[in-house]
Amino acid sequence: MPATTTRIVLRDRTxxxxxxxxxxxxxRDLVDVDQPIDHNWPAWRxxxxxxxxxxxxRTIAGKLLARKRPRLLPIYDRYVxxxxxxxxxxxxxxxxxLLADDRALHHRLLRSRDALGLPAEVSALRMLDVICWMEGRDGGKPQS
Structure with missing residues (x-):
């Protein structure tokens, strides 16, 4: 970030x-949010x-929020x-x-994390972020 932006975040508006x-x-996981996700939702504000x-x-803000609330807020970028x-x-x-079919996607992401031997701190949402990023970046092409 430019120095002026950093100053605003860390001093002026901290x-x-x-x-x-x-x-x-x-x-809290995004799948467990039980309030409307609208412009009044604290994360949106x-x-x-x-x-x-x-x-x-948008992308930088999303990455900052995802860093602070990795189970609740997804990363958003052009690939996602x-x-x-x-x-x-x-x-x-x-x-x-994540909620559809009795949380099938949420549970599948957690099983994938466990199968890969990743720590429990890696949320289902982070798994989804990485999968979407890799798929979008590579256009679905297998890595050689």
Whole structure:
């Protein structure tokens, strides 16, 4: 980040951003959210605050949020958008996909994590992020 952006985040607006982050539930999976995911949702308000800062666009804001709440907030970039087809408001469609068929996708992602021997700290959502990124980046082509 440019120095001016870093100064805004870490000095000028640190209290505001920390207060908003505190309202975003830690240690909760996106699949377990039981409130509307709309512009009043705390994570959405924090995302909006971040994207109002010069240089922080949707992808950077999403990566910052995903770092702070890895089980709750997915990473969003052009590769994820390409694979999921979610161009806007991607949290709710991803939540619906994770909930479908009695949470089949959520459970499959966790089984995949376990089969790979990854630590429990790697959430189902992070697994989905990586799979989407790899699929989008490589266009579905197998690695040689």
């Amino acid at each position: 209290t505001e951003l920390a207060d908003l982050l505190a309202q975003v539930e830690p240690d 924090l995302h909006t605050a971040l994207t109002s800062i010069p240089w922080i666009k 958008a390409q694979v999921t087809g979610c161009e806007a408001d991607h949290w709710q469609p991803l939540r619906r996909a």
